[in-house]
Amino acid sequence: MIQVKNLTKRFNDFTAVDNISLSVPDGEIFAFLGPNGAGKTTTIRMLTTLLHPTSGEMRLNGYDPVTDQNEARRSFGIVFQDPSLDEELTAYENMEFHGVLYKVPKDIRRGRVEQLLRFVELWDRKDDLVKHFSGGMKRRLEIARGLVHHPKILFLDEPTLGLDPQTRDHIWSYIKNLNKEERMTVFFTTHYMEEADRVAKQVAIIDKGKIVAQGSPQELKHQTNTSSLEDAFLALTGRAIREEEVGAIDHLRMHRRMRHR
Amino acid sequence: MSTIYILWLRQLKRYFRSKTRIIGSLGQPLLFLLALGFGFGPIFQRAGGGNYIQFLTPGIIAMSILFTALFSGIEIIWDRQFGFLKETLVAPVSRLQIMIGRTLGGATVASLQGVIVLLLSLLVGFRPVSMALLPMAFLFTVLIALLFTALGTTIASLLEDMQGFQLIMNFLVMPIFFLSGALFPLQGLPKGLIAVASVNPLSYGVDGLRGTLANGVHFGLTMDFLVLGVIVAILLVVGGYLFSKIQV
Ligand SMILES: Nc1ncnc2c1ncn2[C@@H]1O[C@H](COP(=O)(O)OP(=O)(O)OP(=O)(O)O)[C@@H](O)[C@H]1O
Numbered sequence: 183m184i185q186v187k188n189l190t191k192r193f194n195d196f197t198a199v200d201n202i203s204l205s206v207p208d209g210e211i212f213a214f215l216g217p218n219g220a221g222k223t224t225t226i227r228m229l230t231t232l233l234h235p236t237s238g239e240m241r242l243n244g245y246d247p248v249t250d251q252n253e254a255r256r257s258f259g260i261v262f263q264d265p266s267l268d269e270e271l272t273a274y275e276n277m278e279f280h281g282v283l284y285k286v287p288k289d290i291r292r293g294r295v296e297q298l299l300r301f302v303e304l305w306d307r308k309d310d311l312v313k314h315f316s317g318g319m320k321r322r323l324e325i326a327r328g329l330v331h332h333p334k335i336l337f338l339d340e341p342t343l344g345l346d347p348q349t350r351d352h353i354w355s356y357i358k359n360l361n362k363e364e365r366m367t368v369f370f371t372t373h374y375m376e377e378a379d380r381v382a383k384q385v386a387i388i389d390k391g392k393i394v395a396q397g398s399p400q401e402l403k404h405q406t407n408t409s410s411l412e413d414a415f416l417a418l419t420g421r422a423i424r425e426e427e428v429g430a431i432d433h434l435r436m437h438r439r440m441r442h443r
Numbered sequence: 444m445s446t447i448y449i450l451w452l453r454q455l456k457r458y459f460r461s462k463t464r465i466i467g468s469l470g471q472p473l474l475f476l477l478a479l480g481f482g483f484g485p486i487f488q489r490a491g492g493g494n495y496i497q498f499l500t501p502g503i504i505a506m507s508i509l510f511t512a513l514f515s516g517i518e519i520i521w522d523r524q525f526g527f528l529k530e531t532l533v534a535p536v537s538r539l540q541i542m543i544g545r546t547l548g549g550a551t552v553a554s555l556q557g558v559i560v561l562l563l564s565l566l567v568g569f570r571p572v573s574m575a576l577l578p579m580a581f582l583f584t585v586l587i588a589l590l591f592t593a594l595g596t597t598i599a600s601l602l603e604d605m606q607g608f609q610l611i612m613n614f615l616v617m618p619i620f621f622l623s624g625a626l627f628p629l630q631g632l633p634k635g636l637i638a639v640a641s642v643n644p645l646s647y648g649v650d651g652l653r654g655t656l657a658n659g660v661h662f663g664l665t666m667d668f669l670v671l672g673v674i675v676a677i678l679l680v681v682g683g684y685l686f687s688k689i690q691v
């Protein structure tokens with residue numbers, strides 16, 4: 183369903199994604215893990231047509247995101263890591279906007295928007311402007327919006343960032359269900375290793391732009407002789423903190439919480 | 444079709460929800476009308492120019508359309524900064540539709556703005572010369588609005604962030620406004636200024652509005668219409684192309 187071959191992205195002379203290859207079969211849940219600044223989001227941006235690769239090949243549902251942009255776009259849905267809501271619109275309007283852009287028929291759209299807003303517990307607040315929402319509420323809304331249309335492939339870039347454990351659990355059970363019922367392929371990133379361990383069938387670990395390990399969580403634990411995916415992750419990527427990136431991303435997380443304009 | 448409609452609707456909602464933006468964008472033209480209109484009125488009259496309010500109003504209407512339209516176009520930079528642009532760009536809809544929806548939305552808002560300023564100007568004593576010409580005045584309003592929304596989109600497609608914004612205000616918008624004949628007649632100006640005014644699209648908009656709302660044209664209404672129409676067409680194509688190349 184997703185194929186990536188020798189994909190590289192350079193920003194000037196900095197290589198953010200360095201010759202990576204991976205493949206995700208139809209209907210699988212795939213976790214793309216790595217320390218801050220490893221190149222996860224950059225890879226997703228290329229897969230989702232937002233960024234042109236420097237070199238390499240990609241296929242989404244058989245379509246090339248560089249040349250068959252429209253077909254590729256029809257194949258996926260995405261929940262971005264960074265904020266992506268229109269804060270001057272209400273929660274309902276954001277959902278509706280998405281449904282219309284993705285041509286979800288009106289009656290299905292109405293029903294699904296209500297169901298999803300109830301699911302993320304924002305139905306009571308559906309007519310409030312998003313700029314008055316808390317960080318967690320915005321995140322829940324973004325996830326709900328990503329599920330308004332049912333794509334073949336769902337990209338989730340740190341979907342559970344900033345959410346409490348109850349909500350995380352709740353959302354993952356919904357996504358796992360979609361994966362089962364509709365055979366939706368799920369490609370996600372997270373920094374919560376136990377989350378990846380629980381939901382992903384296959385995992386790839388990327389560090390400094392290069393893929394350093396691939397396999398099932400079980401295999402990775404075996405390979406590194408560790409008992410948790412977290413330890414396996416640390417064994418594979420080292421304990422050094424990615425300083426500059428940590429600074430930047432912390433800033434972003436703060437920003438996300440404090441954004442009350 | 445539904446794509447264009449929902450994008451159009453979004454622009455309108457954002458505009459009507461932003462009360463400060465509405466008040467701000469109506470306050471400025473009103474101030475210009477009052478201060479300049481009454482301030483220069485007597486001199487203009489003595490110099491044989493006639494009623495200055497009559498002369499000035501079409502220029503001020505053009506100004507408010509210019510500002511609103513350009514800002515609507517440039518809103519893409521905000522969308523980029525607040526992340527919403529990504530949401531639109533990953534959707535399986537053609538870039539041209541996105542561009543058209545946004546441009547129509549921005550142009551609708553700017554046209555409304557022009558109509559409101561016209562109504563306000565009635566309070567200050569402006570009187571349109573002929574009711575029969577009002578539909579044509581509206582046509583010019585829409586053309587100016589389309590032109591500068593598309594120009595805003597084109598510029599915004601080239602800018603990464605708000606850094607360049609002040610530069611654009613000072614070196615593009617202000618000269619466009621001041622060198623358009625909005626405030627003074629082009630007749631009898633130094634050759635250099637006339638040359639600049641003739642390559643300034645807003646001059647044709649001001650001329651068209653003045654010719655249909657008040658008296659006296661410089662270039663002629665047909666010329667105004669053709670120039671504006673051709674530039675709108677070009678900008679839509681160029682803007683659409685640049686917009687389709689945006690990476691986020
Ligand atoms: N537009 C850009 N210009 C220059 N460098 C960039 C750009 N976008 C990303 N980078 C760099 O590419 C590297 C990878 O960034 P990316 O966002 O893909 O990391 P990530 O794996 O998603 O990290 P995180 O877990 O912190 O989200 C970083 O060092 C980042 O600074």
Ligand SMILES: [Mg+2]
Pocket residue numbers: 222223224263339
């Ligand atoms: Mg990231």
